[in-house]
Amino acid sequence: MKVLGIESSCDETGVAIYDGEAGLLAQALHTQVDLHAIYGGVVPELASRDHIRLLPALVRQCLRACGLEVAALDALAYTAGPGLAGALLVGASVAEAMALAAGIPALPVHHLEGHMLSPLIADDPPAFPFVALLASGGHTQLMRVVDVGDYELLGETLDDAAGEAFDKVAKILGLGYPGGPQLAALAERGKPGGFKLPRPLIRSGDLDFSFSGLKTAVLNVVSTPDWQAERAADLAAEFQQAVLDVLCAKAMAALKQTGMRALVAAGGVSANRALRAALDAAAGLMGARVYYPAQDLCADNGVMIAFAGAQRLLRGERPVAGGRIRVRPRWPLAELVRPGDRGES
Ligand code: KG4
Ligand code: ZN
Numbered sequence: 547m548k549v550l551g552i553e554s555s556c557d558e559t560g561v562a563i564y565d566g567e568a569g570l571l572a573q574a575l576h577t578q579v580d581l582h583a584i585y586g587g588v589v590p591e592l593a594s595r596d597h598i599r600l601l602p603a604l605v606r607q608c609l610r611a612c613g614l615e616v617a618a619l620d621a622l623a624y625t626a627g628p629g630l631a632g633a634l635l636v637g638a639s640v641a642e643a644m645a646l647a648a649g650i651p652a653l654p655v656h657h658l659e660g661h662m663l664s665p666l667i668a669d670d671p672p673a674f675p676f677v678a679l680l681a682s683g684g685h686t687q688l689m690r691v692v693d694v695g696d697y698e699l700l701g702e703t704l705d706d707a708a709g710e711a712f713d714k715v716a717k718i719l720g721l722g723y724p725g726g727p728q729l730a731a732l733a734e735r736g737k738p739g740g741f742k743l744p745r746p747l748i749r750s751g752d753l754d755f756s757f758s759g760l761k762t763a764v765l766n767v768v769s770t771p772d773w774q775a776e777r778a779a780d781l782a783a784e785f786q787q788a789v790l791d792v793l794c795a796k797a798m799a800a801l802k803q804t805g806m807r808a809l810v811a812a813g814g815v816s817a818n819r820a821l822r823a824a825l826d827a828a829a830g831l832m833g834a835r836v837y838y839p840a841q842d843l844c845a846d847n848g849v850m851i852a853f854a855g856a857q858r859l860l861r862g863e864r865p866v867a868g869g870r871i872r873v874r875p876r877w878p879l880a881e882l883v884r885p886g887d888r889g890e891s
Contacts, residue, residue, distance in 0.1 A: 547620045547859055550608065551852025554597040554637030555629025555657050556683070557581075557588045560848030561604040563612055563619070566856045570667070572611035573849050574604040583723050594632035601640050604848075616648040621865060623855025626654030627874035628684065634873040645868020652868040653855045658685060658879045660850035661812040663694070664839035667853050672808045672837040679797045679825075680879075682813030683709035683724070686793075687879070688753045688800045691810070694857050695884035700800050701753025708789055709815045711757035715764050715785050719778050729782050730818050736779030738787035741767055745791045753796050753803070760788055790824045798828050807834045817844035861885040 547566035553559070562573035578596050582588050609616065616622075624641035627634055638654070645652035662678045665671065677700070678689040686703040706714065709726055716725025721732065743763050746756040764785055767773065797809055811825055816838055825836045843849055859865070863885035 547856055548614065548618065549621050549623050549653075549852045549856040549859065550605070550616075550619050551655070551848045551850070551855055552601065552605070552622065552624040552637040552641050553657075553660070553846055553848045553851045554601065554633050555625045555627070556633060556846060557593050558846040559597050559600045559604060560846060560851070561601070561608050562848035562852045563608050563614065564849065564852035564856050566860050570849060572608040573847070574607045575847055576600050576604060579724060586717065586723050588630070590630045590632055593630060594636055597633055597636040601636060605640070605644070616644055617650065619648070619650055621645075621651045621653050621855060621859055622868070623653040623655045623851050625657045625660065625851050626872055627657065627877035629657055629875060631873065631875040634875060635871065638871045638873050642868045642871050650868065651865035653858060653863065653865045654872050655851050655854045655858075656877060656879055656882055658682075658687070658813075659882060660854045661839075662689065662691065662810060662879075663854050663857060664812055664843045664850040665810045665837040666857075667840070667843065667849065668837070672810055672835075675806060676808035676810050676837070677797065677800045677804055677806050678810040678812065679793065679800075679816075680813045681708040681793060681811070681815035683707060683713065683726070685813065686755050686757070688796060689879065690804050693884060694861055695882045695887070697880050697882060699878070699880040700803070701755065701796060703755040703757060705756050705758035706761060708755070708757055708793060709813070711761050711789060712815065714761045715782070718761070718765050718768055719782065726814065727817070730786060730820070732779050733782040733786040733820065736781070736783035738780075738784045740777065740780040741784045743784050743788045745788050748792050748795050753800055755792060755796065757789065760785065786818075786820060790818075790821050793821060794824045794828050797825060798832060801829070801832060801834050809834060809836045811836055812839055812844070814845050817841060858885040
């Protein structure tokens, strides 16, 4: 079962071919970071144009790498949402057109399902059910995951996502765009505790998050007249610690609440080394285990989309013939259903 996956929901153009039996056959990834850097954030129209520019070449590159024609694939999977409407439309159009021309099915895939299942691309994958902590630039959610397509939202951010908070604080500290990885690197050179930042909602008794006030607290520190730029590493470390404390506390509370012993942490923020250490330590104390995607699969990529598509097909999803372009810029993950239960895809 060979599936070509296309990711184009934001600022990464990703393509990959995943085989249900043999595993990953090919992958290609282009990041638009340089394109958007001078604007300090993603410019949607530029993102769409760049996806158009590169997607056909990346698809050809992957097919050539494994000596396959499009018609030899079992399906095309593409990110249908959530994400930037124009950017999603590029991936959807390419996938649906190729599927129609080659007479193979096309499968719309939920971006967060891609992230959430990516830790399963491993020699020692987690077994269902598990709790998933999804922390990316656009989302921060805790999910009860019973099986592919059987998801219950346990809690989510009420305002900024964790990755968004990293990016905004990086901007406040003048670290540039996208900022999250740079801020994490700066935090590693500093010590938490030198500043006092809040741990929002840590004792709220539910599984929701809020990161917007934390970002404002950082802004307030650097806006004071006696702010010393030399202390940026310590401020970054305290900010990172505050985010990790909350993510960790809520993830452990979710394990307790569900009685589960496996936690999957995915999305761009799951690349954060300090977060991984904190989650591993906290879960260890509870007799639980945390599963992560490989480092190169934490950020957006085509592999997770091809893999999620393959999982759905292997579990009996009945995709319709290609040609109908379907995108959902806003698409709650908990609306998904199990592969066999989907009336139409
Ligand atoms: O999943 P992702 O690649 O794209 C979205 O679906 O949003 O996540 C990107 C987010 C960005 O906000 C980025 O700054 C953040 O993940 N990120 C990190 C790290 N690496 C990426 N945040 C904290 N520490 C990191 N090491
Ligand atoms: Zn993502």
